[in-house]
Amino acid sequence: MAKVLYITAHPDHQNSYSLSVGDEFIKAYREANPHDEVLYLDLYQMNIPQIDSDVCNGWGKLSSGTPFNQLKKEEQNKLNRMGELVDQFVEADKYVFVNPMWNFSFPPVMKAYIDSICVAGKTFKYTSNGPIGMLSDKKAVHIQASGNFYAQGGPFAEFEIGHRHLKMIMEFFAVPSFEGIFIEGVAAKADQAPAIKEKSIQYARELAQKF
Numbered sequence: 001m002a003k004v005l006y007i008t009a010h011p012d013h014q015n016s017y018s019l020s021v022g023d024e025f026i027k028a029y030r031e032a033n034p035h036d037e038v039l040y041l042d043l044y045q046m047n048i049p050q051i052d053s054d055v056c057n058g059w060g061k062l063s064s065g066t067p068f069n070q071l072k073k074e075e076q077n078k079l080n081r082m083g084e085l086v087d088q089f090v091e092a093d094k095y096v097f098v099n100p101m102w103n104f105s106f107p108p109v110m111k112a113y114i115d116s117i118c119v120a121g122k123t124f125k126y127t128s129n130g131p132i133g134m135l136s137d138k139k140a141v142h143i144q145a146s147g148n149f150y151a152q153g154g155p156f157a158e159f160e161i162g163h164r165h166l167k168m169i170m171e172f173f174a175v176p177s178f179e180g181i182f183i184e185g186v187a188a189k190a191d192q193a194p195a196i197k198e199k200s201i202q203y204a205r206e207l208a209q210k211f
Helices: 017-032 053-063 073-091 108-117 162-172 190-210
Strands: 003-008 037-042 094-100 124-127 130-133 139-146 177-184
Touching: 003 017, 003 073, 017 037, 017 094, 017 139, 017 177, 017 190, 053 073, 073 108, 108 162, 130 162, 139 162, 162 177, 177 190
Parallel strands: 003 037, 003 094, 094 139, 139 177
Antiparallel strands: 124 130
């Protein structure tokens, strides 16, 4: 039995193309894999610490030999929470990331989540030949919606950094399988938005059968 993290970053569930497609993906996945466990992580409804002064000060104190129980309460709480997030990530077998494109990337809460799971000794490790990933037995899918055409070689492809960033992180972790589902052009071609959404849903359902 595999464990899947369904990781979403969109505050508007009623009007989200990415969530509409993502929900169909995970529905099809569950139909094809009824015994797998799916954990739903709505990042907007979770405690996702940012790397702030508490986190930096906590890391600095720990590296200088200060015991964890002597850190300030906020430092302890945030570092504990980040530890919980990365442990949950490592324990899963598959990841489904779902988000809109905002200003050519993903929402800030997704970046904060990524920062929480980039942990040496957990998702990667340092070696004499440089850092290497530790998640070579995992797989991931990224579902992203945008108003114009970016990720699929459109006229603004060079501006897209959300999917490329996530792809780089998965490669850094040594995740061998990472695919993208792009719902693009829903604003540029608003009259075609329903058809674009439906086509993306069909592709998502097909990909879910193999995921």
